[in-house]
Amino acid sequence: MKNKKRKNTFYKPMPVWGWIVVVVVIVAVAGFIVIQQSQRAAAPLPPEITVAQAAQQRNQGALILDVREPDEWVQFHIPGATLIPLGELPNRLNEVPKDRQVVVVCRTGVRSAQGRDILLKAGFTKVTSMAGGMTQWQAQGLPVATGQ
Secondary structure (H helix, E strand, C coil), X not given: CCCCCCCCCCCCCCCHHHHHHHHHHHHHHHHHHHHHHHHHHHCCCCCEEXXXXXXXXXXXXXXXXXXXXXXXXXXXXXXXXXXXXXXXXXXXXXXXXCCCCEEEECCXXXXXXXXXXXXXXXXXXXXXXXXXXXXXXXHCCCCCECCC
């Protein structure tokens, strides 16, 4: 009895065009994922956020930019915030990082919206304003510091 080699009828090599299709699909899916992630990362912040959202942004490393006057700052401010009064902001833009999220705050939310708009016009993209201002921040019992 002769030993005959049995052919494996279940395995058939994929033709070259099949491999090309597989590679094209993988590249297309990877490209789609990269584009979606970059669009999410580049998406601008909403124009205005709540005090709770601002606190969350602060905890995640956002810069809190206080645009009130120094006498208001001394009364109370958000710990770790940076003070640049609204009137000085156009001349001190170099002190605001462009690679970090910025939450602009004031006493009630009016000046912070103006500060946000100054930053947006100067090319900042990761900037928003806190609605309600420091009045709401303090009313919600969030941490404040006093003095310089």
